[in-house]
Amino acid sequence: MRVTEHVHAIKIPFKLMISPGVLMNRLVYAYPIYGKRIGLIDSGVAASHNIIFDYLRQTGRSPKEIATLVLTHSHPDHIGGAYEVVAGSGCQVAAHIEDKPWIEDIESQFRARPVLNFHSLVENSVKVDVVLQDDGDLELGEGQILKVLHTPGHSKGSISLFFPEDGALFTGDALPKWGGLPIYEDVLASLKSLRKFQKIEGIKVLFTSWDEPRFEDIYGLINQGAKYIQHIHELVCSERAKSPSADAVELGARVLQALGFPETALSPMVVNSIKAHLKVSDRKDLLAP
Numbered sequence: 001m002r003v004t005e006h007v008h009a010i011k012i013p014f015k016l017m018i019s020p021g022v023l024m025n026r027l028v029y030a031y032p033i034y035g036k037r038i039g040l041i042d043s044g045v046a047a048s049h050n051i052i053f054d055y056l057r058q059t060g061r062s063p064k065e066i067a068t069l070v071l072t073h074s075h076p077d078h079i080g081g082a083y084e085v086v087a088g089s090g091c092q093v094a095a096h097i098e099d100k101p102w103i104e105d106i107e108s109q110f111r112a113r114p115v116l117n118f119h120s121l122v123e124n125s126v127k128v129d130v131v132l133q134d135d136g137d138l139e140l141g142e143g144q145i146l147k148v149l150h151t152p153g154h155s156k157g158s159i160s161l162f163f164p165e166d167g168a169l170f171t172g173d174a175l176p177k178w179g180g181l182p183i184y185e186d187v188l189a190s191l192k193s194l195r196k197f198q199k200i201e202g203i204k205v206l207f208t209s210w211d212e213p214r215f216e217d218i219y220g221l222i223n224q225g226a227k228y229i230q231h232i233h234e235l236v237c238s239e240r241a242k243s244p245s246a247d248a249v250e251l252g253a254r255v256l257q258a259l260g261f262p263e264t265a266l267s268p269m270v271v272n273s274i275k276a277h278l279k280v281s282d283r284k285d286l287l288a289p
């Protein structure tokens with residue numbers, strides 16, 4: 001689907017195993033930016049190159065025109081298609097230095113962050129050619145620029161990208177979804193990243209990795225993401241006040257129940273998010289300056 005003059009959105013469905021034998025339907029987007037060459041933001045899961053390459057061909061472009069693949073972060077649903085995208089296009093890969101080790105060595109990621117069906121989502125590691133460290137510009141070729149923003153919290157090396165030409169902001173997974181599973185490593189860093197989005201002027205379209213492109217009330221949606229983190233924080237703190245000896249797994253189960261999720265949704269990733277809240281449980285209002 002063409003969304004703006006240059007940006008297209010490709011929806012990629014996949015199944016995430018949240019507990020043994022339990023698969024949850026998820027989706028993730030990949031975003032090609034059409035210029036003289038093509039810049040691609042994220043690569044979906046393993047085998048997504050078929051969907052991406054088919055889309056390019058249907059719109060009169062060739063996979064060989066992809067010059068750069070930018071990975072917003074290292075998680076399997078963003079890097080899973082990278083190896084085949086590179087193999088089929090010869091493109092360079094750009095990612096943040098903090099997530100580079102997990103992109104270049106998927107087994108080290110699996111050991112540290114054991115998503116149950118990891119190896120069906122990502123089959124191969126890929127080399128990062130362009131190492132992003134700070135905020136700055138990433139040239140897509142022929143004068144097209146992506147502004148890189150380091151927006152950690154969901155992962156240490158999460159980046160977001162602003163494409164000023166079309167007013168397009170790509171947030172990867174840095175902006176949490178209201179009602180979504182809480183998945184982040186660092187609560188305060190997440191909120192700081194959301195404040196960074198609020199300071200960007202001229203956002204016309206919001207491209208998260210998990211939702212339709214949004215044209216309306218973008219700054220309101222960013223604010224809603226911050227309020228959701230605060231809402232979960234309050235749940236974690238109140239459940240802990242009720243049972244001070246409960247560990248992060250028990251608290252996670254209660255918080256998910258309060259949020260309306262089934263018991264099976266309690267993955268190690270969610271437990272890590274609960275631990276991240278507990279680290280700052282001395283603070284009640286995380287949104288206060």
Ligand SMILES: [Zn+2]
Nearest residue numbers: 073075154173
């Ligand atoms: Zn992620």
